[in-house]
Amino acid sequence: MSENGLTRERYSALALTRPIGQRIAIGLFGALLFGLAGVSPLRAAERLEVQLEGMVIPVWVKELADLGRPGGSSSSELITWLNLLDADSRFDLFELLQASLLTDQSMARQMLRSWAGRQLLDAVSDLVRVDADSSGIVLFNTLELLLNSQSEVTALDLLEELPAENVRLDLDALLQVASRWRRQLQQQQQLVLALGRFPATQVPVLQELAGQEVFAAGPEFKPLPVAHRTKPLQLEVWRPPDGTPLRSSWVVLMPGLGGSQDHFRWLALSLQRKGWPVVVLEHPGSDARAVHALLKGQRLAPGAEVLPDRLADLQAVLQAREHGTLELPGQKLVLMGHSLGALTALFAAGITPEPGLYTRCRKALDDLPLTNLSRLLQCQLVDVQMPKLQSIPQLEAIVALNSFGSLLWPRHGAVPLSVPVLLTGGTLDLITPPLSEQLDLLLAISAHPASRVVLVEGASHFSPVRVEGQMGEGRGDDLFQLGEELVGRQPLAVQRLLAVEIQIFLEQVEAGEALEGSTHQQVGDLRLHRLDRNAAERLRESQ
Incomplete structure (x- = not known):
């Protein structure tokens, strides 16, 4: 890894533009972890292993939590690793950690138990590995327990409460997912560009299109x-x-x-x-x-x-x-x-x-x-x-x-x-x-x-x-x-x-x-x- 850090280039690949980069980061984790949702906890993991560029970087969960919260700071080596990221990626990471994953206790539980929720849970367990759990049950149980005591759950809340001796966040795999996602978004953007190259005929907005349908039976x-x-x-x-x-x-x-x-x-x-x-x-x-x-x-x-x-x-x-x-x-x-x-x-x-x-x-x-x-x-x-x-x-x-x-x-x-x-x-x-x-x-x-x-x-x-x-200003x-x-x-x-x-x-x-x-x-x-x-x-x- 160079002094400037190959990770900077890898993380930069997550963002097509600044706003889309944010949506990718938050949308990815939000959608991943929203699909998660009983074993009682042992004790919360104190240390998180982050797999990045083939290396395993130990991170204290408390330090990550301190950094991730508004106004947070840390004097540990975590700062050194995070400084390898560009400013936009660091911003996305901290915004992601503070983002609400679950905001409705009742609906969240039902979503977590659905077929689609189980598929997302299985997929995310490949990215967040908790001891020997390969099916995401520990993640599910931790989220359920958090929902018993609070109405909103953030990514930091989840990381702080995971009951495991070993929690590993596979950023290499996550970056591969994000890269494939980025390619799919690029394909969609290319479609927009291709459609934009077709010369379009100006068509007036006809009276029939102007919302007169309210008078029909x-x-x-x-x-x-x-x-x-x-x-x-x-x-x-x-x-x-x-x-x-x-x-x-x-x-x-x-x-x-x-x-x-x-x-x-x-x-x-x-x-x-x-x-x-x-x-x-x-x-x-x-x-x-x-x-x-x-x-x-x-x-x-x-x-x-x-x-x-x-x-x-x-x-x-x-x-x-x-x-x-x-x-x-x-x-x-x-x-x-x-x-x-x-x-x-x-x-x-x-x-x-x-x-x-x-x-x-x-x-x-x-x-x-x-x-x-x-x-x-x-x-x-x-x-x-x-x-x-x-x-x-x-x-x-x-x-x-x-x-x-x-x-x-x-x-x-x-x-x-x-x-x-x-x-x-x-x-x-x-x-x-x-x-x-x-x-x-x-x-x-x-x-x-x-x-x-x-x-x-x-x-x-x-x-x-x-x-x-x-039809009007109200939302209904x-x-x-x-x-x-x-x-x-x-x-x-x-x-x-x-x-x-x-x-x-x-x-x-x-x-x-x-x-x-x-x-x-x-x-x-x-x-x-x-x-x-x-x-x-x-x-x-x-x-």
């Missing part, structure tokens, strides 16, 4: 008894008003994990006004009420295990329509969903994961999937017994908002659907990133000439979710109280653009028209890219 609320649930499903049925065009299809719209019908009324309303009948499903057990129960500590975090029930919900609606219990116009069916709702639509269309998912997931979960959280849901399907589904002969198209499935269908042209698909995404989406979960997915599942990907620069995974308070009571970093830019404007793109897609499908080339638009402050299969393939190959 609301939905009917229809209970639907189903055999697989103890209570009837509560459906929202949006019937087109008189005078709208007569459409050949009707739409079933499915919210994502933790979503509610309220979140997608904007979309149902826009389709209703253009003549499409829409049924918006609820999915008890994986809806907003389930998230509310999670926040209260009353249930585990829902995951991919809810897919069989979601598919049964959809089948019940289709059977009600077929038997006349649910009367709606339209001969053909369009399946539409957000995130897990989109995956539900793809499974309902009859495609199943390619063989080898377990092997692909073992490799994928070797890395912490912090830039593609959908991989946790995809890999959980290894343990989920999926039902055998009947085909839907009247299926006309699929609209998948913030879709995912790259581990399920990894090969281009692997399982081509016979119906056209519209996949949408945003360049700020790190839950279902567009390179793998929209571009690659389109190439894997659809060669239909009307299929397309629509990407909006600055949009995120939650841009299609309309929450209470977005919605559980999805998300900051700009998660929602992305101008969510209402993104929703209006998506509504228009969905209408264009459905009208072209109805007319039997192919998508003729790609389109790049500048609408106000937003850039939108409508990509056909050829453009998606060229864009993917350029990365």
Whole structure:
């Protein structure tokens, strides 16, 4: 190691820019340790071994804690090691140590016990090694004990309380994870740059996009008894008003994990006004009420295990329509969903994961999937017994908002659907990133000439979710109280653009028209890219 320290270069590699460097550091540890959560403690470890550059550096936990707290100082050799880091990396380290890992006792416990929490716990145990524990049980128990006595837990709290003779923090492994994460972020940035090179046509913000939808009629609320649930499903049925065009299809719209019908009324309303009948499903057990129960500590975090029930919900609606219990116009069916709702639509269309998912997931979960959280849901399907589904002969198209499935269908042209698909995404989406979960997915599942990907620069995974308070200055009571970093830019404007793109897609499908080339638009402050299969393939190959 040189006098200036190779570690300085290694740590500098964590940051693409100063703000992103902070987000990487805090996001990595926060997401790692948030997924952690009984054995009673022996006594807290006094010394921490830090593995760095192949060396093992002993660090007194108390000194690290003293340094990590505001105004802290130390005269030990720890200062010498830390001085090898650049100023930004030192700042990130101390901010990370002070950052809250867990802030809600009840919800934290349920998250820690979920399938996704166990996967993250297993991964982080490779980075923070506590004696011979390879599964993260000691980390889990320590966090639970801390939560018994305090409402907030920081990284320093955890390090000070770990009951072990030997605690080793493998910074070499952490740096490798961060380096791979950095490469993934760079790929996303390269996508933004590539999209920015396309000349965009200026498109005026039409009156239809300016928020006039509040004057349209609301939905009917229809209970639907189903055999697989103890209570009837509560459906929202949006019937087109008189005078709208007569459409050949009707739409079933499915919210994502933790979503509610309220979140997608904007979309149902826009389709209703253009003549499409829409049924918006609820999915008890994986809806907003389930998230509310999670926040209260009353249930585990829902995951991919809810897919069989979601598919049964959809089948019940289709059977009600077929038997006349649910009367709606339209001969053909369009399946539409957000995130897990989109995956539900793809499974309902009859495609199943390619063989080898377990092997692909073992490799994928070797890395912490912090830039593609959908991989946790995809890999959980290894343990989920999926039902055998009947085909839907009247299926006309699929609209998948913030879709995912790259581990399920990894090969281009692997399982081509016979119906056209519209996949949408945003360049700020790190839950279902567009390179793998929209571009690659389109190439894997659809060669239909009307299929397309629509990407909006600055949009995120939650841009299609309309929450209470977005229309005005108030924030409302919605559980999805998300900051700009998660929602992305101008969510209402993104929703209006998506509504228009969905209408264009459905009208072209109805007319039997192919998508003729790609389109790049500048609408106000937003850039939108409508990509056909050829453009998606060229864009993917350029990365």
